[in-house]
Amino acid sequence: xxxxxxxxxxxxxxxxxGALVLTLKVLIYLFLMVMIGLFxxxxxxxxxxxxxxxxxPPIWQPYIDVIKLLSKKDAATKNWVFDLGVIxxxxxxxxxxxxxxxxxxxxxxxxxxxxxxxxxYLAVVGPLGFALAASVGASPWGAIGVGRALSMMLGYxxxxxxxxxxxxxxxxxxxxQKVSAAQSMWNPAGWxxxxxxLILAAIGAHIALQGVMSEKPFDQAIAxxxxxxxxxxxxxxxxxxMMLLMKAASLMAELGLFAVFxxxxxxxxxxxxxxxxxxxxxxxxxxxxxxxxxxxxFTVLWKWPTIIALLGLLLTVxx
Amino acid sequence: MVEWLKLVDKARSRSIWMLMYCTGCGAMELPPAMxxxxxxxxxxxxxxxxxxxADVILVTxxxxxxTLKRIIYAxxxxxxxxxxxxxxxxxxxxxxxxxxxxxxxxxxxxxPVDLYVAGCMPRAEANMKMFTELMDMIAKGEAxxxxxxxxxxxxxxxxxxxxxxxxLVFTDGRSAL
Amino acid sequence: MRVEEVIKAIQDKFGLEVExxxxxxxxxxxxxEGKSEEERRQMLRxxxxxxxxxxxxxxSFITCVDFIKDGRFELNYGLWSYTIPTMLVVKYDxxxxxxxxxxxxxxxxxxKTWEQEVHEMFGVExxxxxxxxxxxxxxxxxxxxxxxxxxDPVQYLKEHPMQGAGYDPLPYVNLVxxxxxxxxxxxTGGDEGADS
Numbered sequence: 208x209x210x211x212x213x214x215x216x217x218x219x220x221x222x223x224x225g226a227l228v229l230t231l232k233v234l235i236y237l238f239l240m241v242m243i244g245l246f247x248x249x250x251x252x253x254x255x256x257x258x259x260x261x262x263x264p265p266i267w268q269p270y271i272d273v274i275k276l277l278s279k280k281d282a283a284t285k286n287w288v289f290d291l292g293v294i295x296x297x298x299x300x301x302x303x304x305x306x307x308x309x310x311x312x313x314x315x316x317x318x319x320x321x322x323x324x325x326x327x328y329l330a331v332v333g334p335l336g337f338a339l340a341a342s343v344g345a346s347p348w349g350a351i352g353v354g355r356a357l358s359m360m361l362g363y364x365x366x367x368x369x370x371x372x373x374x375x376x377x378x379x380x381x382x383x384q385k386v387s388a389a390q391s392m393w394n395p396a397g398w399x400x401x402x403x404x405l406i407l408a409a410i411g412a413h414i415a416l417q418g419v420m421s422e423k424p425f426d427q428a429i430a431x432x433x434x435x436x437x438x439x440x441x442x443x444x445x446x447x448x449m450m451l452l453m454k455a456a457s458l459m460a461e462l463g464l465f466a467v468f469x470x471x472x473x474x475x476x477x478x479x480x481x482x483x484x485x486x487x488x489x490x491x492x493x494x495x496x497x498x499x500x501x502x503x504x505f506t507v508l509w510k511w512p513t514i515i516a517l518l519g520l521l522l523t524v525x526x
Numbered sequence: 527m528v529e530w531l532k533l534v535d536k537a538r539s540r541s542i543w544m545l546m547y548c549t550g551c552g553a554m555e556l557p558p559a560m561x562x563x564x565x566x567x568x569x570x571x572x573x574x575x576x577x578x579x580a581d582v583i584l585v586t587x588x589x590x591x592x593t594l595k596r597i598i599y600a601x602x603x604x605x606x607x608x609x610x611x612x613x614x615x616x617x618x619x620x621x622x623x624x625x626x627x628x629x630x631x632x633x634x635x636x637x638p639v640d641l642y643v644a645g646c647m648p649r650a651e652a653n654m655k656m657f658t659e660l661m662d663m664i665a666k667g668e669a670x671x672x673x674x675x676x677x678x679x680x681x682x683x684x685x686x687x688x689x690x691x692x693x694l695v696f697t698d699g700r701s702a703l
Numbered sequence: 704m705r706v707e708e709v710i711k712a713i714q715d716k717f718g719l720e721v722e723x724x725x726x727x728x729x730x731x732x733x734x735x736e737g738k739s740e741e742e743r744r745q746m747l748r749x750x751x752x753x754x755x756x757x758x759x760x761x762x763s764f765i766t767c768v769d770f771i772k773d774g775r776f777e778l779n780y781g782l783w784s785y786t787i788p789t790m791l792v793v794k795y796d797x798x799x800x801x802x803x804x805x806x807x808x809x810x811x812x813x814x815k816t817w818e819q820e821v822h823e824m825f826g827v828e829x830x831x832x833x834x835x836x837x838x839x840x841x842x843x844x845x846x847x848x849x850x851x852x853x854x855d856p857v858q859y860l861k862e863h864p865m866q867g868a869g870y871d872p873l874p875y876v877n878l879v880x881x882x883x884x885x886x887x888x889x890x891t892g893g894d895e896g897a898d899s
Contacts, residue, residue, distance in 0.1 A: 261561070262567075262568040275537045278534045280606030436574075439579070443577075443578030444606075620867075625860060627854070631866065
């Protein structure tokens with residue numbers, strides 16, 4: 208009896224220790240991902256500045272911005288829906304990050320449980336959270352931004368999911384782990400991106416990815432010159448800092464998802480390298496393109512990327 | 527704690543976001559400071575679209591009675607470590623518009639001004655000098671206008687009441703501070 | 704239609720002298736003598752209507768000039784044509800003591816705003832334009848219209864010391880004491896502008 212109790216407590220202690228280690232690992236992993244995401248944003252600002260023939264800020268500028276924003280006092284108290292929306296907005300991409308194969312970087316293996324349906328649900332939690340918070344704010348620009356963000360979401364989700372579905376049809380699985388295992392790590396011929404007919408789906412999804420990341424020409428929701436930064440109009444101080452962190456996390460999550468599906472991101476480190484490459488391509492287009500009107504953007508997204516991705520999907524299924 | 531505050535002050539000085547709200551003619555000198563000739567983004571200074579996101583409000587030129595109301599609204603919406611820069615001679619004593627029926631001659635009676643740039647207009651070089659000066663002041667913790675505004679609330683509110691003839695009331699019925 | 708034809712048409716139809724002080728500019732004055740107020744107003748409206756019909760598409764401005772020695776206001780209606788292309792300015796004199804006039808909003812819609820501005824800056828009342836009695840740019844205005852020649856801005860600023868504080872010819876303001884070490888206006892002498 209006594210021994211059983213002792214064994215029970217010992218196992219409880221071990222469980223507690225295990226949970227603690229797991230929590231620490233998760234925290235370290237998410238912290239690392241957000242830091243890499245902020246570094247990407249630093250690259251973005253430097254890159255854009257160089258394209259515009261400027262010196263540009265130092266590459267660690269986003270870290271400074273986040274420290275400054277989180278140290279600010281907030282001028283006005285908001286209601287609890289606003290706070291909840293911001294937490295939801297930050298939580299969505301962080302949860303999504305856990306189910307990408309990147310988590311092997313600290314020895315986690317959540318990604319074995321991550322399938323496409325779960326990830327597609329988690330992917331909209333972040334934008335919806337911020338849309339919720341922005342629609343609570345009093346500014347009419349916020350409402351316009353929310354309307355644009357939701358319609359854009361409808362626009363880019365269709366081609367993006369069609370592209371991913373083509374991969375699912377090819378590999379016959381929804382699990383991310385198996386999708387990445389079906390590709391080679393560094394040989395481009397083994398990537399889904401360069402296999403016929405998946406290349407069509409990949410191109411469609413890649414155009415839609417520009418909208419997923421809300422880079423130009425699909426950044427209608429946060430257009431600072433038209434609608435005073437849209438959904439971010441009521442965010443200031445700590446809220447804006449949270450929004451920057453959310454942006455960093457969702458950059459990693461979205462690019463990571465694309466890399467796993469099309470560029471054979473089989474391990475954590477090579478996925479991160481591919482994320483960098485994808486990001487450089489995205490910001491090259493962002494730096495030189497203008498912005499569509501919302502109706503134009505919607506039409507474009509539902510026309511070309513959708514047609515190409517649908518063609519890829521049909522060819523994959525029937526050919 | 528002190529070191530931490532120093533770090534925070536340093537971060538604040540290297541990341542000044544200014545409100546894209548300009549009065550009068552001084553806004554004309556900001557595009558050269560923003561674009562590739564002087565490029566203020568290398569100091570982390572960026573224009574921001576709304577008062578909620580901004581740290582510093584530049585009063586770039588004459589202040590009319592009507593505009594001042596909007597400036598005060600915008601200033602009180604900004605989150606707390608915030609600074610006011612009076613730009614040009616008009617906000618100092620009225621400048622060439624000193625006897626206009628519309629302008630308010632002295633800005634610092636109504637808002638705590640941290641830094642003045644004299645000139646009509648200050649050139650982009652003076653703007654860059656102003657920004658580096660402001661960065662130094664923030665890093666050393668000398669620019670405390672926002673604290674002064676809270677401590678001397680009666681003074682500023684009394685002056686505003688005397689100017690407008692009534693209290694400025696926000697739409698939700700309370701002041702933002 | 705060419706400029707000479709415009710001049711001739713207006714002369715034939717209204718019997719008014721059209722002068723062209725420099726290229727692309729025509730001036731017509733509705734004569735002040737020999738006609739009743741109603742006839743002159745009707746003539747102005749007919750002229751504006753006619754100008755619209757012969758190709759002046761754009762009402763550029765309605766301004767007012769205060770001739771205080773003559774005791775009159777002069778209203779200028781500026782009509783621009785993109786096809787001729789010429790600016791036609793119609794001048795109309797008003798009694799300064801009793802500046803009442805009629806609106807032309809039913810002919811030219813932009814007049815809604817122009818008349819509002821003229822009413823605020825000069826106090827001319829436009830009968831039939833309800834919006835002209837709303838404030839345009841000045842909020843809480845409590846004096847005579849500010850662009851009249853008998854408006855004295857320095858006197859106005861003396862009556863509104865908070866607005867005029869800070870410049871030498873104007874009196875300094877009595878302020879409540881600040882709590883911190885910032886000097887008040889009395890201590891600095893008031894003319895330095897800065898706190899330090």
